[in-house]
Amino acid sequence: MKLLELVDISYIYHSLDGETEAIKEVNIGVEEGGFTAIVGPSGSGKTTLLKIMAGLIKPSKGNVVKPDGVRISYMPQHDQLFEWRNILKNVTISAEIEKTDKKAAADYAEELLDKYGLGEFKKKRPSALSGGMRQRAALIRTLVSKPQLTLLDEPFSALDFQTRLYVSDDVWKILSSEKKSCVMVTHDISEAISIADTVVLLTKRPATVKAVYKIGLDRTAPPTVRREQPGFSEYFKTIFSDMEVGDE
């Protein structure tokens, strides 16, 4: 079953200086249980595409098809935890916005925080957490509304290289044990190959789908282990040579 489908999506960005065609006739289907990574050169409209999926931007043309009852949750590039709320209050904010059962949300959030090593930080301010822990908290905030599909915008880009590696293991572990489908946007090809089962490569602006790769690495292994698996570097070489150089 498809959780979300982009059909002939185009997006034109208007400003007084003129119009810019950012996305052109993109078709992407997101299967339940899948992990899709969207890669492309910088400035290729990846984030815009994700925002269209999240319903934050209306496409100029085309349709976003979402079956009834499918819940989608969006995680922005930076953790965006609110410093005036403790971690528990941060991760349960969706229940306040959607006016759903706060108690149930808090119970579920506590369960997730305990399970993923943030139990003792429930009452702490975000500034008391390390970069990796903040990212985990942000992911848990994404999960508290019990979405089937999560949309992650460059979830590791704000972290240094070592942290990025173990946080991608964390994210993969949490998403796979909670059985969440995921679409992730990244400019890092190796990150995409190590965590996703499908990689969608975009061209430079205006973005179109250049190629879709099925990644045949062992899906039960965490990303850092997959990086060591045979085949990883071949995928990397293929995608790297297919990718166009961006505008910058």
Next chain:
Amino acid sequence: MSEEHKLYLKKTRIRKLVIRLTQFGILILLLGLWELSAALEWADPFITSSPSRVAKSIASLYSSGELFTHSFASLWETVVSFLLATFVGTAIAVALWWNDFLRKVAEPYVVVLNSLPKIALGPLIIIWVGAGKAAIITMALMISLIITIISALQGFNSVDAEKTDLLRSMGATKRQIFFKLVLPANIPNILAILKINVGLSWVGTIMGEYLVSREGLGYLLVYGGQVFRLDLVMASTVILSVLATVMYLAVQLLEKIVSKYF
């Protein structure tokens, strides 16, 4: 605790003490020189007054009860205009944040009102609201209101767009975005505005009292100047700086308490 850390703590303590002593020393020295120059008639104490004359002047204001009448009058006007400016200014900023069209339309008016020297409105204010406390409060309000609107609005608009997107992706209404994000994110900014407004409200009150009043510290200052009682002018200035400092410290205390949560 290591010996080095003990030494560090001791050095920090001593440095703090030296700074305090120097500050205090300068005050004593200045007051002493001032008193001496009056006593030895280096300068005419009739023009320059002297610490002892100022003290006497304050004591006589105290015993006649005028100290409280005048201080209270000014303090009341300042506090009322301070609170009005803060609440009305923030409320207008909220309205302008809420409606972008309104904000764009209001922009040139705000710019003109901000650049206008408010004292120029004095005659108009007196005619419109009468030559009483209302005029003083209006004057003080005019001075701090526009800058409150501008600073609060700037703070509201500088909230990270990604945070707004996050809440929007959860289906948040504009009202929810304001109360869950924009307002709490701006508490430190609003507190900074309060601190500026303490100073501005005092400027406005004293200016207003120059224009119309029959009581208050501004009135004492003008009256003292007109009858050439420089002791009274100096005494009013001292009382004024004490009151303004106390009010500033109160806001600073509020900031300290509130900033634990924001």
